[in-house]
Amino acid sequence: MEVDDLFVDLADGKKLLKLLEIISGEKLGKPNNGKMRVHKIENVNKSLAFLHTKVRLESIGAEDIVDGNPRLILGLIWTIILRFQIQDIEIDVDEDNESSEKKSAKDALLLWCQRKTSGYHAVNIQDFSGSWRSGMGFNALIHSHRPDLIDYGTLEPANHIENLNNAFNVAQRELGIPRLLDAEDIDTNKPDEKSVMTYVASYYHTFARMKNEMKQGRRIANIVGQMMDADRQKYLYERLTSKLLEWIQAKTAELQDHCFPNSLEGIQGELLRFKEYRTVEKPPKYKERSDIEALLFDIQTKQKALGRPLYVPPEGKMAHDIQRAWEQLEEAEHAREVALREELLRQKKLENLACRFDRKSAVREGYLREMVQVLSDPRYGSNLSQVEATVKKHEAISADILAREERFQNLTKMADQLEAENYHAKTRIRVKEKEIMGRWHLLLDLLNKHRVTLNNVSLLMSMLREADTLHGEIKDVEGSFLSDEYGCHLLAVEDLLQKHALDELNLASQGEAIRRLTQQSAPLLNQGHKEGPVLQRKLDDLNADYATLGKLAKRRRRQLDEWRAYFQFVQDHEEEEAWIREKQRICKAVVGGKDLLALVSLQQKHKALEAEIGGHDGHIQRLILAGEKLLEGHHSQSADVKQRLQALRERWAELADLAAVKRKRLEDAYEAFQYHADANEAESWVREKLALVSSKDYGKDEPSAQALLQRHSCLESEMNAYGTDIRRLRDQADRMVRSGVDSLAIYLDALNEDAEPSEDWTEELQLVPVEEWVDEVVEKEVMQSVVEERKVPQVKALYPFSGQNMNVQKGEKHCSPLITILQRKL
Numbered sequence: 024m025e026v027d028d029l030f031v032d033l034a035d036g037k038k039l040l041k042l043l044e045i046i047s048g049e050k051l052g053k054p055n056n057g058k059m060r061v062h063k064i065e066n067v068n069k070s071l072a073f074l075h076t077k078v079r080l081e082s083i084g085a086e087d088i089v090d091g092n093p094r095l096i097l098g099l100i101w102t103i104i105l106r107f108q109i110q111d112i113e114i115d116v117d118e119d120n121e122s123s124e125k126k127s128a129k130d131a132l133l134l135w136c137q138r139k140t141s142g143y144h145a146v147n148i149q150d151f152s153g154s155w156r157s158g159m160g161f162n163a164l165i166h167s168h169r170p171d172l173i174d175y176g177t178l179e180p181a182n183h184i185e186n187l188n189n190a191f192n193v194a195q196r197e198l199g200i201p202r203l204l205d206a207e208d209i210d211t212n213k214p215d216e217k218s219v220m221t222y223v224a225s226y227y228h229t230f231a232r233m234k235n236e237m238k239q240g241r242r243i244a245n246i247v248g249q250m251m252d253a254d255r256q257k258y259l260y261e262r263l264t265s266k267l268l269e270w271i272q273a274k275t276a277e278l279q280d281h282c283f284p285n286s287l288e289g290i291q292g293e294l295l296r297f298k299e300y301r302t303v304e305k306p307p308k309y310k311e312r313s314d315i316e317a318l319l320f321d322i323q324t325k326q327k328a329l330g331r332p333l334y335v336p337p338e339g340k341m342a343h344d345i346q347r348a349w350e351q352l353e354e355a356e357h358a359r360e361v362a363l364r365e366e367l368l369r370q371k372k373l374e375n376l377a378c379r380f381d382r383k384s385a386v387r388e389g390y391l392r393e394m395v396q397v398l399s400d401p402r403y404g405s406n407l408s409q410v411e412a413t414v415k416k417h418e419a420i421s422a423d424i425l426a427r428e429e430r431f432q433n434l435t436k437m438a439d440q441l442e443a444e445n446y447h448a449k450t451r452i453r454v455k456e457k458e459i460m461g462r463w464h465l466l467l468d469l470l471n472k473h474r475v476t477l478n479n480v481s482l483l484m485s486m487l488r489e490a491d492t493l494h495g496e497i498k499d500v501e502g503s504f505l506s507d508e509y510g511c512h513l514l515a516v517e518d519l520l521q522k523h524a525l526d527e528l529n530l531a532s533q534g535e536a537i538r539r540l541t542q543q544s545a546p547l548l549n550q551g552h553k554e555g556p557v558l559q560r561k562l563d564d565l566n567a568d569y570a571t572l573g574k575l576a577k578r579r580r581r582q583l584d585e586w587r588a589y590f591q592f593v594q595d596h597e598e599e600e601a602w603i604r605e606k607q608r609i610c611k612a613v614v615g616g617k618d619l620l621a622l623v624s625l626q627q628k629h630k631a632l633e634a635e636i637g638g639h640d641g642h643i644q645r646l647i648l649a650g651e652k653l654l655e656g657h658h659s660q661s662a663d664v665k666q667r668l669q670a671l672r673e674r675w676a677e678l679a680d681l682a683a684v685k686r687k688r689l690e691d692a693y694e695a696f697q698y699h700a701d702a703n704e705a706e707s708w709v710r711e712k713l714a715l716v717s718s719k720d721y722g723k724d725e726p727s728a729q730a731l732l733q734r735h736s737c738l739e740s741e742m743n744a745y746g747t748d749i750r751r752l753r754d755q756a757d758r759m760v761r762s763g764v765d766s767l768a769i770y771l772d773a774l775n776e777d778a779e780p781s782e783d784w785t786e787e788l789q790l791v792p793v794e795e796w797v798d799e800v801v802e803k804e805v806m807q808s809v810v811e812e813r814k815v816p817q818v819k820a821l822y823p824f825s826g827q828n829m830n831v832q833k834g835e836k837h838c839s840p841l842i843t844i845l846q847r848k849l
Contacts, residue, residue, distance in 0.1 A: 036066025145180035158186030278355035490561040535706035
């Protein structure tokens with residue numbers, strides 16, 4: 024980028040943006056290529072916005088740059104130089120102490136110049152103005168860094184222009200520093216401070232870059248040496264690693280071999296060798312491993328310092344390979360230690376177990392000899408008491424022997440465990456165990472035989488005693504079966520039957536005991552014991568006595584059942600006699616009723632009585648059948664039974680006749696009451712109509728006479744129609760006279776006769792007020808109705824009824840048909 028006219032070239036903002044990108048090393052974006060003022064202002068604003076993020080700008084705008092304001096443009100350039108060229112300069116106050124106070128910007132640059140020109144002839148740098156006029160300062164700076172470029176001793180301090188041009192030319196030609204100043208501009212009383220500072224800053228940056236390049240050269244040499252050292256260390260690392268891994272692998276394989284000696288002494292020797300490995304052989308190898316790790320760490324550190332990739336050891340020789348191999352070694356070591364200790368404990372346990380086995384086997388052998396001698400005694404006893412004592416003794420011996428079975432089994436378990444654990448003397452242990460267990464099984468067989476024999480003897484003695492006990496019980500029960508007591512009434516005979524049932528249950532249990540005893544004795548009798556014939560004889564006697572007693576029990580049961588049937592017949596007969604007498608009393612009661620409704624109620628009750636008598640016929644027939652069975656069985660009380668049956672049949676027939684007679688009387692009474700009710704109704708009708716036909720009223724005029732004539736015609740028609748009812752009543756009266764019923768008095772008077780009161784035949788009466796119309800005579804001839812209140816009897820219907828111009832439901836209350844409401848017209 025070239026700038027011909029600073030004030031013109033920076034006006035569009037493009038080169039200003041480019042300058043800022045070069046000097047700052049940052050990207051500011053693509054400038055706007057437009058030619059208009061607004062485009063230029065946009066580019067300049069973008070540059071100023073970037074500068075605002077780096078340095079503080081005041082009193083400057085994009086329009087000032089676009090308009091080419093010299094003062095503001097130069098100020099902007101100086102600000103850029105100061106920020107990006109001078110501000111980054113930092114110099115330590117103490118060169119030997121990097122942590123000392125640092126100076127920056129102008130002071131730092133001045134301090135740097137003073138230090139570099141210190142000791143040079145005719146050079147005294149105090150500022151960036153007059154101190155540089157002679158040009159000796161510029162030459163001193165170049166000579167302090169590149170003595171080969173300037174012969175400082177030939178320079179004359181008085182030749183300002185020559186000294187300045189020499190320094191500017193050498194700097195431009197040899198060091199590449201642009202010639203920003205002219206000698207004439209510096210050789211003045213007061214050179215421009217900013218221009219000098221800017222040019223000196225170029226020297227500082229150039230020499231600083233040269234210093235860095237020299238440092239980099241020395242660093243490269245150092246790096247090459249370090250790389251050679253690293254290669255030697257790598258070779259050493261690989262050699263030591265291979266050697267260590269070989270030892271680890273060999274030792275791991277050795278430690279993983281768990282084929283230990285099968286003895287306590289051999290295991291103890293292995294433990295001593297393992298201890299020697301851990302205390303003598305392993306520690307040097309552990310130190311060697313640590314040295315290898317430290318060597319690898321040193322190599323990696325140097326690689327990092329050299330900026331090279333980290334060293335990657337060959338496959339199988341990396342740090343994690345060593346770590347993994349060492350962990351496998353320690354795992355194998357730990358596993359071997361655990362295995363050795365477990366094997367040591369196992370061997371100790373087996374030795375202790377073998378000692379216990381030897382002690383226990385000696386004790387068991389002595390016990391077996393003693394018990395065989397005890398069980399070989401054949402004496403059991405000659406009676407039940409001695410046998411029971413022998414049984415108790417055997418039970419104690421058996422309990423002791425069987426209680427020790429677990430101990431003998433433990434002996435076998437110890438032998439099995441020793442054999443399973445591969446004990447070195449397992450063969451001897453197994454032989455001894457088989458010998459002892461064989462003798463133990465022989466002892467159990469002997470104990471079982473002794474128990475069976477002793478049980479048979481004890482069972483035989485027990486059967487003999489049980490046979491005697493059963494025989495005594497049979498004799499005790501026999502007396503009750505031979506008794507002639509049957510009781511004097513039903514409860515007594517039923518009590519005897521209950522007692523007999525208990526005796527039968529007792530007899531059945533005795534029979535079951537005899538059968539069980541017979542079955543249990545069969546094996547013993549077949550064994551030919553000396554007491555066998557005695558037991559057989561007692562069993563035969565028991566069976567014979569039991570059979571006889573069974574026959575007696577059946578006979579006694581039959582007799583008791585017959586007497587119970589007789590007493591039951593007597594009781595049922597008495598109950599039926601009482602029932603028949605009660606029903607006869609009802610049938611003999613005189614038929615009486617004060618009205619038709621009462622008579623209907625009596626008919627309904629008699630009908631219910633006849634139904635009850637008919638339903639009771641089954642009871643009578645069953646009772647007669649029971650009596651006939653007693654007669655067929657030739658009971659001792661047959662005469663009494665026959666007499667009772669005859670009386671029962673007669674009373675039953677008499678009851679049927681009485682019921683029929685009473686039914687006929689009730690029917691006749693009903694017909695009579697019905698006739699008189701109809702006759703009374705007809706008489707009332709006739710009286711009512713008679714008053715009409717007897718009237719002397721023939722009308723006062725033609726309309727009234729015509730009305731009376733029409734009413735009389737209706738009356739004649741009604742009389743002709745009612746003639747049929749009158750003839751029916753006359754025929755009914757003739758029929759009743761022929762039947763012997765000529766008056767209601769025979770039924771009405773029956774109400775006053777002495778008869779047994781019965782709750783079932785009473786009627787419920789209740790007085791209720793009714794209205795009655797009467798005529799009252801007053802002084803005026805007016806029609807007036809008078810209501811007279813009377814209390815009349817009221818009945819409640821027990822049965823529904825329809826007739827006589829009445830319709831009554833069951834339970835409905837009505838006045839007596841004999842009471843009417845009288846109406847009279849005044």
